[in-house]
Amino acid sequence: MFAQITVIAPGLLGSSVAQAARARGLARRIVIWARRAEVREQIAAQAWCDAAPASRAEAVSGAALVVIAAPVTQIVPLVREIAPSLPPRPALSPFPSGALVTDVGSVKAEICRGAHEALAVASSGGGSGEAGAAGGRGQREGRAHFVGAHPMAGSEKTGWEHGQADLFEGRTCFVTPLAEAGPEATSEAVANANEAVAQFWRALGSRVVRVAPEEHDEIVAHISHLPQALASTLCAALGRQHPDWPQYAGAGLRDTTRIAGSDPQLWRTIFEQNREAVLRALDTYAAELREFRDALARRDYAAVAATLAKGQDTRRHLLA
Amino acid sequence: MFAQITVIAPGLLGSSVAQAARARGLARRIVIWARRAEVREQIAAQAWCDAAPASRAEAVSGAALVVIAAPVTQIVPLVREIAPSLPPRPALSPFPSGALVTDVGSVKAEICRGAHEALAVASSGGGSGEAGAAGGRGQREGRAHFVGAHPMAGSEKTGWEHGQADLFEGRTCFVTPLAEAGPEATSEAVANANEAVAQFWRALGSRVVRVAPEEHDEIVAHISHLPQALASTLCAALGRQHPDWPQYAGAGLRDTTRIAGSDPQLWRTIFEQNREAVLRALDTYAAELREFRDALARRDYAAVAATLAKGQDTRRHLLA
Known part of the structure; x- marks a missing residue:
């Protein structure tokens, strides 16, 4: 009290x-x-x-x-x-x-x-x-x-x-x-x-x-700032396509991009203040995405499925 | 009837x-x-x-x-x-x-x-x-x-x-x-x-x-298969970090990754059957993400904010 x-x-x-x-x-x-x-x-x-x-x-x-x-x-x-x-x-x-x-x-x-x-x-x-x-x-x-x-x-x-x-x-x-x-x-x-x-x-x-503050910044770069960057860039990329397309989407896209509705100026300052940790998180993520893309490109569907299964596992056990 | x-x-x-x-x-x-x-x-x-x-x-x-x-x-x-x-x-x-x-x-x-x-x-x-x-x-x-x-x-x-x-x-x-x-x-x-x-x-x-079927496949590559790839690879990337981290997350990460819980074998075949359109969507997206990352790396916060604002705009008007 x-x-x-x-x-x-x-x-x-x-x-x-x-x-x-x-x-x-x-x-x-x-x-x-x-x-x-x-x-x-x-x-x-x-x-x-x-x-x-x-x-x-x-x-x-x-x-x-x-x-x-x-x-x-x-x-x-x-x-x-x-x-x-x-x-x-x-x-x-x-x-x-x-x-x-x-x-x-x-x-x-x-x-x-x-x-x-x-x-x-x-x-x-x-x-x-x-x-x-x-x-x-x-x-x-x-x-x-x-x-x-x-x-x-x-x-x-x-x-x-x-x-x-x-x-x-x-x-x-x-x-x-x-x-x-x-x-x-x-x-x-x-x-x-x-x-x-x-x-x-x-x-x-x-x-x-x-x-410690530094550890906090590293953690949220991954669990909060990275998802924000993905949701925002996904919407930005979709914005370049035919304007009808996003309107056809199901609940999946809606949920995946909900946080893209957040205030850009507020997030700009968050990215600014946590720049280095966010860059590390973005680079780790980009490597994962690249690996997935390359597996699909070379028709390595076992590797594609393995990434999907790893994602499902994390989602189930760590984000239940 | x-x-x-x-x-x-x-x-x-x-x-x-x-x-x-x-x-x-x-x-x-x-x-x-x-x-x-x-x-x-x-x-x-x-x-x-x-x-x-x-x-x-x-x-x-x-x-x-x-x-x-x-x-x-x-x-x-x-x-x-x-x-x-x-x-x-x-x-x-x-x-x-x-x-x-x-x-x-x-x-x-x-x-x-x-x-x-x-x-x-x-x-x-x-x-x-x-x-x-x-x-x-x-x-x-x-x-x-x-x-x-x-x-x-x-x-x-x-x-x-x-x-x-x-x-x-x-x-x-x-x-x-x-x-x-x-x-x-x-x-x-x-x-x-x-x-x-x-x-x-x-x-x-x-x-x-x-x-037409081909147009359908191009559309869903962007509004459904790409979000699935992002949610799954985000979870897969987080799975490499400390297992406690995702548990700290708020509703943002949970929503962004909900579809990563989907069946990997089912999605493997979707990616297989729509491989070319998905690769096009992934490459368009990766370029957008790269641009965002590079803007942050060179401290171009106006460009960072512009991408966030573009994402917010698409989210608001096309996915309302």
């Missing part, structure tokens, strides 16, 4: 976090900050929102936990901006010192490094602007901690109005602590922060998987 | 045809032939089956319409085998002369050519075995006609027990008349046969699309 959870920049995932937290009684008070005034107004009227102030500093000033739900490129800048306003001793939190900050970004290495630095700078008084007022507190005294998270519960839909309280139930949520541990005292605080954030995502109904 | 419809070798699609025909009152009598005795016994007990004889000749001898629901490699051999037993003047049929034969195979060029020849041979008395008895009737007198069909209503499930009466509702069904027309009288009979088979599939609830 947190005295206050603040969700920054809620889309589908952020509003789902707020709804799930309310449904499961995880916060006394839920505060939302959205950039646009009309969105703040609409959200303020929801049962899962207690306040939606225009000021980001005001929104986070009482928060024991802040969830940054913005697109990946905006997460670190937002952490930097809220850092000076985070309370050094938030009321009622499972984490004994400082505020916790987490996110829902699809890539983690760059974000976790950047957010960690942003909070370190703020806590050492090196921040600018508002940071001066809150700066100067030592690491052992109420320093805020960032622990990245990535719930595997997106959708091709976007927008806070599509959020659902049960979105995270039974779904994987990666929690990605930074590997580097500081001095002993900090290290214990870090361990506590990591555990508190993992507990939060578990409390929302997720199955938490803890991995 | 047909006096008798016979379904040969029913799996998911064949039993769905029988169930839909019964539900929509398209046949007075529905006869099923299955290879295995235990399947015949089980099917004979279904409300959508009036008889399930062990003899194929007996099963088709009173049929105004025969639906061959076997896997693609078995369709032409089965047409050849039933040809001599097809009735020259079946009772109660929208087609005035001879029996109609259709199928549900996923490829059409080879099957339509082969089945047409098999019936032509039988009607000219050139068949072997049982053919002697029925042979010798002229083309204008009760000759059976094959008109290929392919309902886009499969599933990764197989087996007659998964059939559904509403499987074809609102789904595309390709009907693929052979382009070659014979002498004038035959030509009119051919036109009538084509129309009667198209009407049958419409009566089952399908949206019928009439194309």
Whole structure:
């Protein structure tokens, strides 16, 4: 239980976090900050929102936990901006010192490094602007901690109005602590922060998987970003054919390409931030596809069937 | 309305045809032939089956319409085998002369050519075995006609027990008349046969699309066989990674790979029969994927976003 959870920049995932937290009684008070005034107004009227102030500093000033739900490129800048306003001793939190900050970004290495630095700078008084007022507190005294998270519960839909309280139930949520541990005292605080954030995502109904940010990025390059690339390029390739053709398709093509309906700008930044791991995944995949194509070209139907059987096996046992 | 419809070798699609025909009152009598005795016994007990004889000749001898629901490699051999037993003047049929034969195979060029020849041979008395008895009737007198069909209503499930009466509702069904027309009288009979088979599939609830067999094969290479190849090779590639990884995946990967659960032996024969068109589709696709990969490699994020947007556009407008 947190005295206050603040969700920054809620889309589908952020509003789902707020709804799930309310449904499961995880916060006394839920505060939302959205950039646009009309969105703040609409959200303020929801049962899962207690306040939606225009000021980001005001929104986070009482928060024991802040969830940054913005697109990946905006997460670190937002952490930097809220850092000076985070309370050094938030009321009622499972984490004994400082505020916790987490996110829902699809890539983690760059974000976790950047957010960690942003909070370190703020806590050492090196921040600018508002940071001066809150700066100067030592690491052992109420320093805020960032622990990245990535719930595997997106959708091709976007927008806070599509959020659902049960979105995270039974779904994987990666929690990605930074590997580097500081001095002993900090290290214990870090361990506590990591555990508190993992507990939060578990409390929302997720199955938490803890991995280092880099490992997370390698995994999702294969299980999320690669399928997105295939669905999008398949649709792009079909778009070059006669416009009637896709309309003849059965459920197979529809399912295979559902995620191609996702927001291109959002995915562009995901591919950008996870470029190297995605390139590795694409190259591994292209080799597999090439092998299949070549087997078909040389009429090696046993090899064609073997690939199909291997695919069926993975689908059955690993994706059941 | 047909006096008798016979379904040969029913799996998911064949039993769905029988169930839909019964539900929509398209046949007075529905006869099923299955290879295995235990399947015949089980099917004979279904409300959508009036008889399930062990003899194929007996099963088709009173049929105004025969639906061959076997896997693609078995369709032409089965047409050849039933040809001599097809009735020259079946009772109660929208087609005035001879029996109609259709199928549900996923490829059409080879099957339509082969089945047409098999019936032509039988009607000219050139068949072997049982053919002697029925042979010798002229083309204008009760000759059976094959008109290929392919309902886009499969599933990764197989087996007659998964059939559904509403499987074809609102789904595309390709009907693929052979382009070659014979002498004038035959030509009119051919036109009538084509129309009667198209009407049958419409009566089952399908949206019928009439194309030549070769065009059909080119279309499905892109909208059905290519997605199958991508889903299977994606799963095969993921199968090389850590076995935990796919289990972390969200709904995106699950949807994208659903059809990878399909029967490998069934699909092996589809790829075999449609090899050239599938190779063309694979090569077009591989070029699109390569372009995407290269754009990402050279950090051309505008090009990355453009492909994603093109994919989204196709998905939205053509696959809505």
